[in-house]
Amino acid sequence: MRTTRTAIAAMAAGVLALSACSGGGDAVDLDGDGSTADGQVEPSSDALVAAIAGEPDQLDPHVTSAYFSFQVLENVFDTLVEPDDSLEMQPALAESWEISDDQLTWTFDLRDDVTFHDGSAFTADDVVYSYTRIIDEELTPSWRFAAIESVTAPDDSTVEITVAQPTPNLLALIGGYKGMAIVSEDNVTSGDIVSAPVGTGPFSFADYVSGDHITLTANPDYWGDAPSVPGVEFRFISEGSTAITALENGEIDWTDSVPVQQVEALSGGDSELAIEPSTDYWYLALNQNNAPWDDVRARQAVAYAIDREAILQATTYGTGVLNQLAIPEQSAWFTEYDEYSYDPERAQELFDEAGFTGGTIDFLATSEYSETELTAQILADNLEPYGIDVEIRTVDFATWLAEQGEGNFDMFMLSWLGNLDPDDFYYAQHHSEGGFNFQGYSNPDVDALLEAGRTETDADARRDLYAEAATMIADDASYIYLYNPAVIQAWSPELSGYTVRSDGAIRFRSVELTG
Numbered sequence: 116m117r118t119t120r121t122a123i124a125a126m127a128a129g130v131l132a133l134s135a136c137s138g139g140g141d142a143v144d145l146d147g148d149g150s151t152a153d154g155q156v157e158p159s160s161d162a163l164v165a166a167i168a169g170e171p172d173q174l175d176p177h178v179t180s181a182y183f184s185f186q187v188l189e190n191v192f193d194t195l196v197e198p199d200d201s202l203e204m205q206p207a208l209a210e211s212w213e214i215s216d217d218q219l220t221w222t223f224d225l226r227d228d229v230t231f232h233d234g235s236a237f238t239a240d241d242v243v244y245s246y247t248r249i250i251d252e253e254l255t256p257s258w259r260f261a262a263i264e265s266v267t268a269p270d271d272s273t274v275e276i277t278v279a280q281p282t283p284n285l286l287a288l289i290g291g292y293k294g295m296a297i298v299s300e301d302n303v304t305s306g307d308i309v310s311a312p313v314g315t316g317p318f319s320f321a322d323y324v325s326g327d328h329i330t331l332t333a334n335p336d337y338w339g340d341a342p343s344v345p346g347v348e349f350r351f352i353s354e355g356s357t358a359i360t361a362l363e364n365g366e367i368d369w370t371d372s373v374p375v376q377q378v379e380a381l382s383g384g385d386s387e388l389a390i391e392p393s394t395d396y397w398y399l400a401l402n403q404n405n406a407p408w409d410d411v412r413a414r415q416a417v418a419y420a421i422d423r424e425a426i427l428q429a430t431t432y433g434t435g436v437l438n439q440l441a442i443p444e445q446s447a448w449f450t451e452y453d454e455y456s457y458d459p460e461r462a463q464e465l466f467d468e469a470g471f472t473g474g475t476i477d478f479l480a481t482s483e484y485s486e487t488e489l490t491a492q493i494l495a496d497n498l499e500p501y502g503i504d505v506e507i508r509t510v511d512f513a514t515w516l517a518e519q520g521e522g523n524f525d526m527f528m529l530s531w532l533g534n535l536d537p538d539d540f541y542y543a544q545h546h547s548e549g550g551f552n553f554q555g556y557s558n559p560d561v562d563a564l565l566e567a568g569r570t571e572t573d574a575d576a577r578r579d580l581y582a583e584a585a586t587m588i589a590d591d592a593s594y595i596y597l598y599n600p601a602v603i604q605a606w607s608p609e610l611s612g613y614t615v616r617s618d619g620a621i622r623f624r625s626v627e628l629t630g
Contacts, residue, residue: 161344161345161628162330162344162345162346162347162348163344163346163347163348163368163369163610163623163626163628164347164348164350164366164367164368164369165347165348165349165350165367165368165369165370165621165623166349166350166351166352166358166361166362166367166369166370166372167183167186167187167349167350167351167352167370167371167372167621168183168351168352168353168355168358168371168372169181169183169351169353169483170183170325170326170351171183171184171186171187171188171329172184173309173310174187174188174191174308174309174310174311174312174320174323174329175298175303175308175309175312176188176192176293176294176295176296176298176312177245177248177249177252177254177255177256177294177296177298178254178255178309179255179294180255180294182532182619183351185293185294185620186349186371186621187329187331187349188293188296188312188314189293189316189620189621189622190316190317190318190331190347190621190622190623190624191232191312191314191316191318191319191320191331192293192296192297192298192312192314192315192316193207193208193229193296193297193314193315193316194207194208194289194290194292194293194295194296194297195207195208195209195223195225195242195274195289195290195295195297196209196212196286196289196290197290198290198291198535198618198620200614200616202394202535202617202618204286204287204290204291207290208225208226208229208237208242208297208315208338209223209224209225209226209274210224210225210226211223211224212224212286218278218281218282218572219277219278219279219280219281220275220276220277220278221275221276221277221278221285222273222274222275223242223273223274223275223276224272224273225237225238225239225242225271225272225273225274226338227272228338229315229338230315230336231299231302231313231314231315232313232314232315232319232320232334233299233301233302233313235299235301237297237315238268238271238272239268239269239270239271239272239273239274240268240271241297241298241299241300242266242268242274242297243266243267243268243274244298244300245295245296245297245298246260246263246266246276247266248298248303249295250263255294256292256294256295258543258550259288259289259292259295260288262278262279262280262282262285262569263276263277263278263279263282264277264278264279265277276289280569280570281570281571281572282569282570283569283570283571283572283574283577284536284538284539284569287535287536287538287539288536288538291533291534291535291536291539291618292533293620296314297314297315298312298313298314299313299314301313310323311323315337315338316334316337316624317333317334317337317339317341317342317623317624318331318332318333318334318342318346318347318623318624319331319332319333319334320332321346326351327350327351328348328349328350328351329348329349330346330347330348330349331346331347331348331349332345332346333345333346337624339624340624340625342623342624342625342626343612343625343626343627343628344623344626344627344628347623350367352367352370352372353372354372355372355373355374355377356374356377357372358370358372358373359372359373359374359377359381359386359605362386362605362606362607363384363385363386365607367607368606368607368609368610368628369604369605369606369607369610369613370604370605370606371602371603371604371605371621373388373603373604373605375430375431375432375434375603376432378390378432378434378603379432381605385608386605386606386607386608387605387606387607387608387610388603388604388605389602389603389604389605389615390434390601390602390603391601391602391603391604391615391616391617392436392443392445392599392601392602392617393443393599393600393601393602393617393618393619394442394443394446394532394533394534394535394599394617394618394619395530395531395532395533395534395599395600395602395619396438396441396442396443396530396531396596396597396598396599396600397430397435397486397528397529397530397596397597397598397599397600398441398528398529398530398531398594398595398596398597399417399421399490399494399526399527399528399594399595399597400526400527400528400529400553400554400593400594400595401413401414401417401525401526401554401592401595402522402524402525402526402554402555403554403555403556403593404522404555405525407469407470407471407474408525408526409555410469410471411591411592412465412466412468412469413465413466413469413471414591414592414595415455415465415590415592416461416462416463416464416465416466416469416471416501417462417498417592417595418454418455418592418595419455419456419457419458419459419461419462419465420457420459420462420497420498420501421457421493421494421497421498421595422457422493422497423437423455423457423597423598424437424457425493426489426490426493426597426598427597427598429489429490429493430485430486430489430490430598430600431598431600431601434600434601434603435598435599435600435601436598436599436601437597437598438596438597438598438599439452439453439454439455439589439596440452440585440586440588440589440596441531441534441540441541441544441585441594441596442537442540442585443599445617447578448536448537448540448578448581450581450582450585450586452585452586452589454589454590455589455595459500462501463501466501471501472502473501473502473503474502474503474504475503475504475505475506475525476494476498476503476504476505476506476525476526477506477508477523477524477525477526478491478494478505478506478507478508478524478525478526478527478528479508479510479515479518479519479523479524479526479527480507480508480509480510480515480527480528481509481510481511481512481514481515482509482510482511482512483511483512483515484512484529484530486528486530487509487527487528487529488507488509490528490597491505491507491528492507494526495507505526515527519553520553522553522555528597530600531544532619533618533619533620535618537568537577537578537581537585538565538568538569540585541565541568541581541584541585541588542565542568542569544593544594545558545561545565545584545588545593545594546561546562546565546566547559547562548562554593554594556588556591556593558587558588558591558593560587561584561587561588561591561593564580564581564583564584564587565584567580568580568581568584602615602616602617602619607628609628609629610626610627610628611626611627611628611629612625612626612627613625613626
């Protein structure tokens with residue numbers, strides 16, 4: 116983690132689904148006596164107050180894909196394994212694991228000291244239920260189980276996962292995303308999980324007031340070290356300047372609602388400020404089902420025509436890092452690639468070769484991510500000399516997702532968040548049958564490489580497969596990559612023990628408040 120001084124120094128030297136929905140969530144009925152629906156005591160007034168930039172759409176980790184939901188749920192639920200600060204997988208609900216000689220059976224030994232927040236015991240049956248639910252109901256993270264043939268519980272403390280083929284990234288698949296949380300069957304069947312989730316994590320759900328806040332209470336029976344703070348109140352503050360003012364006035368203790376244009380000014384204040392390179396990336400996608408974008412030369416022309424540096428400055432004020440592939444340079448899976456410089460002459464040559472003489476681009480933007488509107492304006496200027504009129508269509512994010520899914524766009528911009536394994540970065544997005552291949556890309560050679568990468572157990576050979584696939588994807592301009600944004604967070608100097616994570620996960624289990 117870099118705090119204020121080093122972060123600004125890095126900026127002077129020149130240097131994240133993806134989705135976040137708003138709205139939703141009903142207030143939970145409290146008894147009016149200070150206790151929650153589950154009879155738990157609300158946290159005291161010295162609970163940590165965290166401001167996040169939006170409201171969760173709901174709190175079922177297997178269904179939501181909203182980052183605002185996962186900021187809260189990271190502290191409520193556990194997974195079998197989880198990434199540490201270096202993004203290496205470590206034990207969580209599973210204490211250990213082993214793989215059979217044929218690489219097809221993974222056996223997990225579970226902790227025996229874990230209870231859900233409602234006091235019920237955690238057993239292997241809860242893992243089987245959680246994973247089976249995701250698979251059978253084809254819930255949001257179901258694609259992560261593509262290689263899994265069965266999940267069984269030989270006894271209360273053992274889970275066996277059988278895969279159809281060697282799956283070297285299984286730990287990342289089940290632990291790299293809180294959507295793979297182990298849930299309570301009673302909480303699901305009652306329907307309460309949507310607004311009053313019950314997990315095994317360091318904090319338990321206390322209350323939810325739609326449009327205002329969610330409150331969590333420290334779990335004294337947590338299997339790890341119990342939290343030092345009595346609870347966490349997540350307040351929904353969409354205006355970054357309002358969040359920063361609240362932080363400076365001592366009304367909140369932490370926020371990631373930090374306007375990039377205020378970063379430099381904040382560096383001279385009393386608050387702690389951190390800028391951490393993230394695993395996230397922003398990209399452009401052209402609809403390859405529409406002419407002329409079905410011609411690789413037309414897509415490449417756009418890649419040469421855009422001014423990435425201008426986009427980076429406008430959207431991140433220099434806090435992000437230009438990148439022409441998905442995986443950031445701090446990752447062990449990073450591949451060098453710098454083909455697309457700003458080259459108007461090369462762009463014109465490619466447009467000419469494609470026989471493109473001008474037209475319109477229906478650019479799908481969303482008001483909930485200002486980056487998309489800012490970038491569209493720059494693209495309009497960049498592409499105007501080629502006779503292209505960029506028509507910016509701004510919609511709310513729910514509509515945006517629907518339009519993307521139905522292919523109603525010529526171009527859009529969005530980001531992917533929190534990916535860890537190279538399969539996460541490329542398969543769903545660029546395999547011909549990938550679940551998020553909304554741009555319509557298809558290259559049999561890339562498909563073969565991505566399929567081979569899923570089963571290759573030799574790390575060096577696997578790295579080579581993904582490097583080749585990533586290069587081909589960029590050459591084909593399936594995505595036009597823009598930059599890796601930074602994780603920017605600020606907090607009170609009275610908050611200690613907090614670590615900024617490059618995967619964007621917000622963990623308050625080890626923090627302390629003084630003063």
